Structure formats: structure tokens, C-alpha cells
Amino acid sequence: MRNALGLMLASVVAAVVIAAGGWFYYSSRADQGAPKTVAARAADPLPAPAKLAAKDDVQTTATIAAKPAAFAQAAPAPAPAVAAQPKQACANPNALGVSRVVEIDTTGGPGFGFETFKQFDFLTDKEVVLTFDDSPWPVNTPAVLKALAEECTKGLFFSVGKHAAWHPEILRQVLAQGHTVGTHTWSHLNLNGKKMTEQQAKDEIEKGFSAVKLALGTNPAPFFRFPQLQHNPAMVTYLGTRNVAMWSTDLDSFDFRKGATPEKIVNTVMTKLDKLGKGIVLMHDFQKNTGEALPSLLARLKAGGYKIVQIKAKTTFQSLPEYDEAVLKELKVPTASTTTRPISSVVQTVSQ
16 A cells, blocks of 8 residues: 555656656747847848838938928828830831930939030930920920820920929820920029029929929929029039939020921021030920921931930939928819829729
8 A cells, every 4th residue: 555655656746847847948948049039030131122222211311401390290102103114116117216225323413415514425426315395285295295206216304393283194195105204393484583582493493393293193303404594503502412413405406486497496406416416405395396397307317327315314303292282282282192192093994
């Protein structure tokens, strides 16, 4: 009897010891493993794209002037970019086309066009950049787009903010056809005028960018051209802080002058080009005669062995929320969050 009780007591003690030892073993393993797991996750490096994005955000934000206190809240996310259009084959086998595409890093606000800026001479002999001011405008801008499409070539458009607000559907056609869209102020005022204050000039620039962004449903290129090529020194500096490239010209078509017939426009451009050998050409898709002259001008360029260079920006322009709101208010547009959404995110064809 005593032996049986002794054996039972020994078994119970042994079981308790084994259980305690097992609990201690697994408990100690868990205690050691937890810190290692947390430390390893904390030490994981960011993927390369995330690092780059963070760096870019810091650099861009640092160059933007401080916002008024009323708009100190975080800026909304930029509108989604328009989906890249698939490259379509050119229907014209003898088209002028595009000889090369140039990407511009706008950091610091570089300037282009020898009429004003002398630093960056990026065109080689017989290369031409086609630029158009005052977009968009009914009839005239579509005529320019048609002529460019028939020759499968591209241009750089500088849109006036008010025109963009009045005719956003036309400006979206410009972007959809693969052209680059920059800005040309809100209302085409001379920013170098004697009565123009720095704040008024800044407002003209920023409202222009905001209006074009709202019309396109996405951010425009950080490209800007001063009205009348009147470069306000203070605004040149300001655009540098906003990382906006400024565009002057190498030769003016003078298509805005009284009596500028299509024939005169073509002859003016070709005479200057043949003398210079290359250049950034200034035209206006706002003018009726420009659209009428363009087919003949493109034919002359092709016959003369000239090549078209397409201009694109490395990044897009980030508008300031206070100016987005100012434009919406001035145009009396409802300011619900859905007003700034691109059409593609609101209306989609599901069956056709």
C-alpha cells in the first residue's frame, strides 16, 4: 500500500516538474523572439521608390512659398494623371512627325528661347519647336490640332486660365492628342506693367495654373510663358522657387498683327528659320489665320528638311489649394470635393 502511494506521489511530482519546465522553455523562447521580430521590422529599409518619393516631396515642398495661415491644412492629393494614350500609327506615311522628344528638368526655373534667355541651346541644326499661346479657343484651336494631327507632329501649348475655364473640353483635346500644356497667366495681363504689384503678378501666375489644372482634370506641365514676353524680374525669381521653366522664343510669327494673312505668317516663319537654321517658334492658336497657315507651314518645314522636337516635362506642376479655391469661387463653381475629380473617375462607358 505504501509502495503504491509512493509511486503515485512520485508520478504527480514528475508531471508537475515536466510541465513547469516545458512552460519555462516555451515562455523564454517567446520572450527572446518578440524583440527580435519587432527590431527586424523596424530596421527594414524603405524600398527604393519610396525613398525617392519621400526625397522628392521634401525638395518640392521646401521650394514653395509659405502658405497663408488660413490654408495651413494639408494640401489635397493631386488629381489623378490622365491615362497615357496608346501610341497610334501615323496614317500619313510622309508625315513630318516628331524627330525626337526632349524632357525638361524644371528644377530652379530654367529659361528657354534666345530672345530672352541665352543659357540653354538644346536644339541642333534644322530642329524646330512649335509653340502656341492663348489656348484654348473655339474653331481656331481645333484647326491647329487638325493640322498637327495630319502631320503626326506635336506642339507646346500655353493656356490662358480664363480661356481654359471657358472651354475646358477643347483644352482636354489638346492634352488627349499628346501635346504638352503649360500656362500663360490667368487673364493675359502684362506682368511687367508699371501698376502691377508683386502680389498681383503672383496671383495671375498661380490662378492661371489652377484654372488649367481644373480644366484638364490633372496637373499641367510646369511650363510658363510671360504675356507679351514681358519678363518681370521678381516673377522670374518666384517661378524659380516654384520649379517652373520659362519659355521665351527664338522667332515670332507675328500672327497676331493686323493684316497677318496665312501666306504672310508662313513667309515670316520660314524666312527667319532659314536665317537662324533652327528655333523655338511662337504662334497663337487663338488666331484664326494661324490654323489656316499651319498646313502650309508644316509642308514648308518638311520640304526644307526641318525636324520637329517635342517638349515634355520631367514632373508636373503642383498648384496651391488656396488658388484652386479662388478660381472655383470666381467662376462660381460649387466647391464640393467632387468638383475637382477628373471626368474619367465620375463618368465611364460600360457598354457601347
